[in-house]
Amino acid sequence: MTRSLKKGPYLDKKLLKKLGRTDAGAVIKTWARASQISPEMVGRKIAVHNGKDFVEVLIREEMVGHRLGEFSPTRKFVRHGGKIQRAVEKSQQPTK
Numbered sequence: 001m002t003r004s005l006k007k008g009p010y011l012d013k014k015l016l017k018k019l020g021r022t023d024a025g026a027v028i029k030t031w032a033r034a035s036q037i038s039p040e041m042v043g044r045k046i047a048v049h050n051g052k053d054f055v056e057v058l059i060r061e062e063m064v065g066h067r068l069g070e071f072s073p074t075r076k077f078v079r080h081g082g083k084i085q086r087a088v089e090k091s092q093q094p095t096k
Contacts, residue, residue: 009038027045029049
């Protein structure tokens, strides 16, 4: 469900203040994962917190309108399978 057009996009006030203060080459750290990407962020590097550390995201034109949290995954995918999958992968590896 999208946000009401009457309310406008959610942009974190602290993040906008940081964008205004820093130069274009600096990396901006933020915890505001719910904040939408605005056109003035294009070309900037923003480090978005994923719960453990910061993931650097270079904002491109096609990202405008999306949320910052979409580009900083919070879960690490290990892989599917178990003992059987490991045995299959081991047998497929070339021997030296």
